[in-house]
Amino acid sequence: xSRVISIDGTGTxxxxxxxSIVVAIRELMSQKEPDAHSYDLVAYIILALESINANVExxxxxxxxxxxxxxxxxxxxxxxxxxxxxxxxxxxxxKNDWATIALQSIAVGQKLSTIKVSDNHRLGSPWVGAxxxxxxx
Numbered sequence: 338x339s340r341v342i343s344i345d346g347t348g349t350x351x352x353x354x355x356x357s358i359v360v361a362i363r364e365l366m367s368q369k370e371p372d373a374h375s376y377d378l379v380a381y382i383i384l385a386l387e388s389i390n391a392n393v394e395x396x397x398x399x400x401x402x403x404x405x406x407x408x409x410x411x412x413x414x415x416x417x418x419x420x421x422x423x424x425x426x427x428x429x430x431x432k433n434d435w436a437t438i439a440l441q442s443i444a445v446g447q448k449l450s451t452i453k454v455s456d457n458h459r460l461g462s463p464w465v466g467a468x469x470x471x472x473x474x
Contacts, residue, residue, distance in 0.1 A: 351392045354385045356454045357463050361385075362446045364464075371435050373468070379430050379438055380471040381464030382445065386423035389416065418448055427471075 358381075365378040393416040397409040422445050429437035454460075 347392050347396045351389055354389050355449050355452045357460050358382055358385050358445065359449050359452050359454050360458060360460055361464050362442050365442055376468040377464045379426060381467035383423045383426050384467055384471060386419045390420045
């Protein structure tokens with residue numbers, strides 16, 4: 338059996354997830370009333386934030402093997418907000434607390450304010466089916 342080689346590094350994956358979160362927040366904020374599409378959007382933001390947190394841990398493990406402890410700790414602190422925000426969003430989504438979801442979405446958007454995504458992006462709609470996936474996990 339041959340090795341599977343991933344050409345996308347953890348940084349590339351994290352960047353793609355951040356851009357897709359920004360697009361999902363834009364889409365969510367443009368809606369008037371919560372519907373099934375809103376559930377998919379919020380669920381996708383939660384899953385993407387959890388993926389970013391796991392991605393950060395992969396990066397940090399590689400640095401710790403090389404004894405870059407300070408760099409690893411600083412990076413963890415830089416991205417530590419992801420797991421907190423995903424937990425708050427998850428709780429609010431299960432309670433149908435759309436006011437908290439709006440506030441947390443704004444907080445996530447502010448954290449990702451340096452991420453630029455053009456209107457002609459090629460990210461597609463990765464949030465389709467995210468609500469079902471979140472319910473199963």
